[in-house]
Amino acid sequence: MNKHLVISGHVQGVGFRYSAMQKAKEFKLNGWVRNKENGTVELEVEGDGNQINLYMDELKNGFNRFIQVDNIEITSQQEKGYDDFAVK
Template sequence: MINLNKHLIISGQVQGVGFRYSAMQKAMEFQLTGWVRNKSNGTVELEVEGEEKQINSYIDELKNGFNRFIQVDHMEITSQQEKGYDKFTIK
């Protein structure tokens, strides 16, 4: 099975609204690994690894926001070399 790694920078109403915790919970549901962290400029940075279909479904969920307080305005997505994470963490 080929796993992919996607690096995302997400902007919008994504800090102080439970975004990182929700991102971690959803990643575990999709059996994905990686990490998520807030950046000082108000964006959230995220790296996720797993099967392409699972990652695409996860990204669709991210775009919709996880709750009514989260508003995703823009996502910058790049593909990277797989790093081999064993779980999903909040940094």
């Protein structure tokens, strides 16, 4: 399963990308995360569907007290065969 996410809120300059990467690795998920110029964060994650759902629950709550997630746009895609999770 592969999900493409665009996350808005207070998500830049608060450790979101590195927290997203660490949590993805805990859930044994692969993909990438990067900041966008408009202040949102773009993320692509793939792996087991149950693990992705658990990961997205954590993501919605923010990974630390400085992160505030207001909205997540979610698109399902075909798997691309990532073998790690990276910050771009």
